[in-house]
Amino acid sequence: MAKNLKMKSARAALDLSQDELAKRCKVTRQTISAVESGDYNPTINLCIDICRALGKTLDELFWEDKK
């Protein structure tokens, strides 16, 4: 799977560490790291928590238009 750079840059834009984002989503730092590196299939609830913490929507962080 591909890295989630949209998420990574949204997090960077808010100057949040993985650890801080993890706390706000109530998961561990490792889980956030795994989601960003893309070798993961997170649950929708976690995706929604991440979106809310980063001020983005699902489409903005987790959707890719198919060609």
Place this chain on the structure above:
Amino acid sequence: MAKNLKMKSARAALDLSQDELAKRCKVTRQTISAVESGDYNPTINLCIDICRALGKTLDELFWEDKK
């Protein structure tokens, strides 16, 4: 959790049975049923598969603006 009526009506609009949608998403009918009834926390990949099969995006089927 609340029922996913957006998903249910999107499926109805295409005249697809849960079983047919399940096949297109390569999961079981019970999984689709559970997602629609909302007592579930599906993975993002399944949500994406469902969206593609129904011609919708994540925001359209799985996002709720918070008040």
Place this chain on the structure above:
DNA sequence: ATTTTTTGTAAAATATACTTGATATTTAGA
């Protein structure tokens, strides 16, 4: 009315998301 399709639900098994604890590497600041 009767049959067939669709849906709800449930228990047990399997796959995998997520945690815990730990070490190693990278990055940023002093």
Place this chain on the structure above:
DNA sequence: TCTAAATATCAAGTATATTTTACAAAAAAT
């Protein structure tokens, strides 16, 4: 440089998403 914060990654454990099999009720079709 030196040090601390941030990130990557790994192995083993726990929680839960998903499957399999099954049965019953509701809806649709004949």
